[in-house]
Amino acid sequence: MGLVVAENITKIYSVVATKVSKDYKVGEIAIRALNEVSFEIEPASFVSFVGPSGSGKTTLLNLIGCLDKPTEGKLEVAGTDVLHLDRKQSASFRGNNLGFIFQDFNLLPVLTVFENIEYPLLMVQKIPGVERKKRIMALLEAVGMTDQRDKYPDQISGGQKQRVAIARALVTNPKLVLADEPTANLDHKTAFLVLESMKKMRNEFRTTFVFSTHDQKIVGEAEIIYSLEDGELVGKQVKGGQKNG
Amino acid sequence: MGNLFKIAIRNLLRYKRRTLLTASLVTLGIVFVLLFVSVTGSFKSMMIGQMTDSMLGHLQVHRKGYLASIDNLPLNLNMKMQTYKKLEGILNQQPEIEAYSPRIKFGGMFSTFVETTNIRLNGVYPDRELKTVPLLPSRVTNGTEKTLEKGEIWIPELMAKSMKVNMGDTVVIIATNQDGSVNGKQFKVAGVLESVTGPGGRDGYVHIEDAMEVLRMEEMEVSEVAIRLKDFGRLYAFTEKLDGLLSGELNKQGKPVFEVHNWEKLSPFYNIAQMIDIMALFIKFMLIAVVLVSIMNVMIMAVYERVREIGTIAAIGTLPGKILSLFILEGLSLGVLGVVAGNILGFIIIAILNLSKMTFSFGRQTGLILSARVAPMDMLVISLIVILISVIASLQPALKASRMEPIKALRHV
Ligand SMILES: Nc1ncnc2c1ncn2[C@@H]1O[C@H](COP(=O)(O)OP(=O)(O)O)[C@@H](O)[C@H]1O
Numbered sequence: 001m002g003l004v005v006a007e008n009i010t011k012i013y014s015v016v017a018t019k020v021s022k023d024y025k026v027g028e029i030a031i032r033a034l035n036e037v038s039f040e041i042e043p044a045s046f047v048s049f050v051g052p053s054g055s056g057k058t059t060l061l062n063l064i065g066c067l068d069k070p071t072e073g074k075l076e077v078a079g080t081d082v083l084h085l086d087r088k089q090s091a092s093f094r095g096n097n098l099g100f101i102f103q104d105f106n107l108l109p110v111l112t113v114f115e116n117i118e119y120p121l122l123m124v125q126k127i128p129g130v131e132r133k134k135r136i137m138a139l140l141e142a143v144g145m146t147d148q149r150d151k152y153p154d155q156i157s158g159g160q161k162q163r164v165a166i167a168r169a170l171v172t173n174p175k176l177v178l179a180d181e182p183t184a185n186l187d188h189k190t191a192f193l194v195l196e197s198m199k200k201m202r203n204e205f206r207t208t209f210v211f212s213t214h215d216q217k218i219v220g221e222a223e224i225i226y227s228l229e230d231g232e233l234v235g236k237q238v239k240g241g242q243k244n245g
Numbered sequence: 246m247g248n249l250f251k252i253a254i255r256n257l258l259r260y261k262r263r264t265l266l267t268a269s270l271v272t273l274g275i276v277f278v279l280l281f282v283s284v285t286g287s288f289k290s291m292m293i294g295q296m297t298d299s300m301l302g303h304l305q306v307h308r309k310g311y312l313a314s315i316d317n318l319p320l321n322l323n324m325k326m327q328t329y330k331k332l333e334g335i336l337n338q339q340p341e342i343e344a345y346s347p348r349i350k351f352g353g354m355f356s357t358f359v360e361t362t363n364i365r366l367n368g369v370y371p372d373r374e375l376k377t378v379p380l381l382p383s384r385v386t387n388g389t390e391k392t393l394e395k396g397e398i399w400i401p402e403l404m405a406k407s408m409k410v411n412m413g414d415t416v417v418i419i420a421t422n423q424d425g426s427v428n429g430k431q432f433k434v435a436g437v438l439e440s441v442t443g444p445g446g447r448d449g450y451v452h453i454e455d456a457m458e459v460l461r462m463e464e465m466e467v468s469e470v471a472i473r474l475k476d477f478g479r480l481y482a483f484t485e486k487l488d489g490l491l492s493g494e495l496n497k498q499g500k501p502v503f504e505v506h507n508w509e510k511l512s513p514f515y516n517i518a519q520m521i522d523i524m525a526l527f528i529k530f531m532l533i534a535v536v537l538v539s540i541m542n543v544m545i546m547a548v549y550e551r552v553r554e555i556g557t558i559a560a561i562g563t564l565p566g567k568i569l570s571l572f573i574l575e576g577l578s579l580g581v582l583g584v585v586a587g588n589i590l591g592f593i594i595i596a597i598l599n600l601s602k603m604t605f606s607f608g609r610q611t612g613l614i615l616s617a618r619v620a621p622m623d624m625l626v627i628s629l630i631v632i633l634i635s636v637i638a639s640l641q642p643a644l645k646a647s648r649m650e651p652i653k654a655l656r657h658v
């Protein structure tokens with residue numbers, strides 16, 4: 001028993017959110033986009049936030065991704081209290097600990113598939129050439145894009161772009177990958193393939209994945225599903241079926 | 246850095262036409278500046294050469310106060326023999342001097358026995374004068390012998406025409422000396438001189454010993470000493486040096502004996518030369534404005550078009566400084582592209598201009614061959630300024646890009 005308690009205390013969560021709220025100021029009025037949201041995300045889990053449009057998914061993922069700051073509450077990401085990071089610290093925190101996958105893929109059009117994956121290793125972290133090449137080739141292989149490595153983003157399909165984006169997000173060995181509606185611009189078949197890729201990466205690299213979606217069909221792919229409604233966390237579902245209030 | 250460059254260059258290549266247009270604007274600007282600087286520079290240096298090498302010398306020494314009343318050719322302000330010897334002693338020790346020539350300047354009457362008019366004359370040692378102003382013989386239009394013997398006179402072209410004097414004619418020069426006594430002497434016309442713009446450009450020449458005879462000088466006196474340097478580029482330094490050396494020479498009242506002037510103080514053409522420099526400066530300012538506006542315009546567009554890309558790279562952890570460098574390098578590369586093309590094109594056009602042997606006229610001189618030349622230093626300075634300006638032009642857009650909030654930028658459509 002004592003052992004289990006000790007393990008719980010020293011465990012570093014990927015994310016710990018305690019009563020996190022976010023207000024947007026629109027003119028004089030403050031819009032509450034998130035209201036006292038609390039949760040923990042364990043390392044190497046595959047988590048989804050689900051909810052209709054406007055429920056606060058993007059807002060929450062931006063907070064976890066250190067792209068924005070909560071109005072109230074406490075937020076720890078990868079063991080770091082991210083509330084007090086300044087602009088530059090946030091940027092290097094993101095570069096060293098987080099990976100991002102975007103709805104619109106957001107690959108740099110002037111760089112090839114290979115160079116897009118290489119970008120964070122050159123411009124964000126400084127990884128020597130041999131190691132760089134090894135990592136990129138491994139990831140290209142893992143997402144099945146090795147033969148497309150010299151193509152430019154406008155020469156490949158949406159699903160392929162998102163797989164490149166997954167590789168780019170993982171190349172820095174982040175602790176946590178955040179994906180805001182990663183499949184919203186893909187057809188269902190491709191969406192499932194992309195999620196399969198993400199899960200495969202999680203299994204291979206033990207990286208925590210957090211993604212959001214408004215698509216009920218996709219949600220099933222997640223192992224832990226948080227439901228958001230009007231900025232409030234209204235449910236947690238752990239794969240296996242049990243639902244917690 | 247290499248990677249930032251790669252991305253910057255690729256982004257430039259992304260909008261080929263726009264990049265090409267902007268770079269051509271920079272290129273054209275550079276070509277115009279180089280052409281203007283080289284052609285006017287050629288004109289300027291040729292004019293200066295004409296001034297200094299056919300008439301003035303590089304610099305002149307007078308007795309203090311002479312230049313202020315040079316229009317009257319005041320004989321009483323000549324250097325006496327003793328003073329001149331002192332000056333000679335100093336000049337002989339200056340290694341920078343190629344040659345110098347003492348002159349007696351005086352005014353007199355010029356008579357063809359039919360008609361009489363005023364004339365201004367220089368009495369010179371022909372050999373020394375020709376060493377000091379080597380282009381003087383080129384002004385002699387009619388002379389068979391391009392040197393001046395005793396008893397001969399070179400007269401200005403305008404006078405020859407209006408007085409209907411021909412080569413070989415005998416004329417009389419009558420002059421009043423310092424004591425007021427009048428004397429005359431016969432001369433044979435041995436040459437007709439083309440005019441040169443500026444004071445002294447319509448003077449005649451006789452041998453210095455003839456001048457002494459006309460003026461009844463027992464001992465030689467000297468109105469001015471013209472000096473030619475081995476290296477014209479050292480003009481300012483030497484003028485200062487000589488001025489320093491001569492200012493030590495004081496008369497009995499404790500006042501300086503000599504005054505030193507370089508050609509700039511002696512010729513009104515210096516103002517034209519300065520005007521040319523000012524015009525070149527204006528053209529350079531225009532180039533700067535063109536580069537500034539066109540590159541800034543392109544960079545503002547580039548930042549605006551790539552807001553989401555900026556958001557992406559910022560979100561994944563690219564530091565603001567890197568984003569700043571990325572856009573500055575892009576503007577810089579655009580500038581460098583224009584500069585390189587401009588220098589090459591400018592160089593070629595100048596070479597063609599020179600090969601075509603274009604001629605121009607100045608005053609009464611015609612058929613001067615244009616030899617446009619830009620100093621490598623000029624090219625370098627212009628290039629560096631343009632490159633600097635392209636960096637400055639990219640600074641504001643680049644700062645804007647580096648300060649973007651990633652979430653706002655990512656939302657941008
Ligand atoms: N920058 C913003 N300014 C004002 N209101 C915002 C802003 N971003 C989001 N909102 C509001 O916050 C709420 C949550 O939005 P969002 O997080 O984008 O939801 P979702 O991603 O689930 O569609 C919505 O009501 C939205 O209108």
Ligand SMILES: [Mg+2]
Nearest residue numbers: 057058059181
């Ligand atoms: Mg959203």
